Amino acid sequence: MGIEAYKNLLSDIGVDVEKHAKMMNAGLESYKKQFLSQPNRPEAMKYFDWFMSEIQGERIAEINRIKKERKPAVGTFCIFVPEEIIVGAGGACYGLCGGSPATIPDAESELPRNICPLIKSAYGFKLQRTCAYTQSSDFIYGETTCEAKKKTWEILDKHHPVHVMNIPHMKRDRDLRMWKEEVYEFKKHIEDVIGKKLTFEEMVNGVKIINKKREALQRLDSLRSMNPDVVPISGKDGLFITQMGFLDDPVRYTQKVNELCDELDKRVQDGVSVFKKDTPRLMVLGTPFAPPNWKLHTAVESTGGAIVNEESCIGHRYYKDNVDLEGVEDEDTLIDRLMRRYSEIDCACFTPNTPRIDKILKMYKDRQADGVIYYTLSFCHTYNVESHLVVEALEKEGIPCLIIESDYSAEDTGQIKTRVEAFLESLTFKKKAKLFKDIK
Numbered sequence: 001m002g003i004e005a006y007k008n009l010l011s012d013i014g015v016d017v018e019k020h021a022k023m024m025n026a027g028l029e030s031y032k033k034q035f036l037s038q039p040n041r042p043e044a045m046k047y048f049d050w051f052m053s054e055i056q057g058e059r060i061a062e063i064n065r066i067k068k069e070r071k072p073a074v075g076t077f078c079i080f081v082p083e084e085i086i087v088g089a090g091g092a093c094y095g096l097c098g099g100s101p102a103t104i105p106d107a108e109s110e111l112p113r114n115i116c117p118l119i120k121s122a123y124g125f126k127l128q129r130t131c132a133y134t135q136s137s138d139f140i141y142g143e144t145t146c147e148a149k150k151k152t153w154e155i156l157d158k159h160h161p162v163h164v165m166n167i168p169h170m171k172r173d174r175d176l177r178m179w180k181e182e183v184y185e186f187k188k189h190i191e192d193v194i195g196k197k198l199t200f201e202e203m204v205n206g207v208k209i210i211n212k213k214r215e216a217l218q219r220l221d222s223l224r225s226m227n228p229d230v231v232p233i234s235g236k237d238g239l240f241i242t243q244m245g246f247l248d249d250p251v252r253y254t255q256k257v258n259e260l261c262d263e264l265d266k267r268v269q270d271g272v273s274v275f276k277k278d279t280p281r282l283m284v285l286g287t288p289f290a291p292p293n294w295k296l297h298t299a300v301e302s303t304g305g306a307i308v309n310e311e312s313c314i315g316h317r318y319y320k321d322n323v324d325l326e327g328v329e330d331e332d333t334l335i336d337r338l339m340r341r342y343s344e345i346d347c348a349c350f351t352p353n354t355p356r357i358d359k360i361l362k363m364y365k366d367r368q369a370d371g372v373i374y375y376t377l378s379f380c381h382t383y384n385v386e387s388h389l390v391v392e393a394l395e396k397e398g399i400p401c402l403i404i405e406s407d408y409s410a411e412d413t414g415q416i417k418t419r420v421e422a423f424l425e426s427l428t429f430k431k432k433a434k435l436f437k438d439i440k
């Protein structure tokens with residue numbers, strides 16, 4: 001239907017309809033240009049194209065129907081949110097807008113300029129009232145991961161209710177005990193929103209729904225990255241699908257991702273690749289890509305490389321672990337399993353964070369990648385500083401790595417392209433040299 005049909009609904013939830021329409025039109029144009037022009041896209045991408053066209057229309061109407069039934073609508077900027085509890089309550093948990101440069105100047109009227117663009121962009125969306133997801137949410141989930149986010153919640157709370165979960169920065173037993181209490185408190189907060197107690201069965205149901213969603217994404221990841229000769233879908237489409245997983249209804253989304261995977265499975269069997277043979281295969285490591293941040297993927301894939309995986313929160317870090325339901329028969333064990341699953345997240349906010357490095361090395365080998373790009377958003381100190389340790393480990397293993405630090409502006413697009421181009425050339429040269437050595 002398109003967002004035009006939802007003007008009244010958007011205005012009812014406090015969206016600045018005029019500004020919002022301008023922004024959406026620009027977003028849709030950019031999507032068309034960057035995505036629809038790709039050759040040989042899978043048929044099943046049609047669903048995701050449709051979803052994009054309804055991203056601030058039909059999906060918002062669905063969320064508002066959920067709210068009318070007094071079920072929770074929760075917006076987030078972080079994968080530490082125990083979404084199983086929200087979904088178990090029949091509610092919607094979704095990522096909020098935070099990937100556009102257009103809202104940053106407004107945010108800088110209240111926040112310092114030298115903090116990460118994700119935070120400023122998201123904050124600006126709230127000030128401008130141009131994200132229908134933010135406007136629809138009962139509350140925003142905040143967490144104590146990085147300094148900038150932690151302090152921003154206090155200011156954002158003046159504009160929109162925020163519930164902050166205290167995420168520890170170490171994973172000792174006493175930290176995990178505190179984390180478990182935080183999960184209990186989050187559940188209590190959801191119960192306050194819906195005005196009733198959540199049952200054990202409802203929560204188990206929420207876990208099952210989200211486990212299935214993560215399994216579908218694991219399947220997509222393996223189809224994208226585990227076949228060295230066939231890449232059946234572009235990295236840009238792969239990223240986009242993952243991004244939409246933070247907005248769509250999880251049951252419908254799981255079904256659509258699995259349908260896409262059936263098609264990709266067939267492509268792999270038939271040897272249908274969207275990249276020509278010997279295209280350098282890259283993994284991207286680091287900070288999340290909130291839509292419409294497609295800058296790096298566009299730069300790489302328009303320069304002759306293929307991105308086969310994102311070791312990112314909008315990527316592998318989000319779906320790599322499931323909640324173990326084996327032997328879970330009471331609420332306390334369930335909450336404990338939830339906390340344990342979330343404590344497997346290897347965000348750079350933790351110290352030490354060595355499991356992340358071991359995981360990256362394993363991922364690289366499993367995917368037979370040719371190189372990695374370590375990507376950080378400007379002013380993200382945790383990921384930026386941690387890059388030193390990651391790169392050291394990569395160098396030890398002889399893994400080629402390019403470091404890119406960027407924000408949401410278009411200013412460095414040309415520079416990124418040039419650096420990626422040079423990196424890809426060096427990878428191709430390395431490959432040829434190896435081939436030559438093997439033949440000799």
Ligand code: BJ8
Pocket residue numbers: 077078079080116117118119145146148149287288313345347348349377379380381382383
């Ligand atoms: S679990 S990466 S989603 S905190 S990029 S706002 S860390 S300054 S987004 Fe993140 Fe959760 Fe960690 Fe993932 Fe701060 Fe860094 Fe900005 Fe970040």
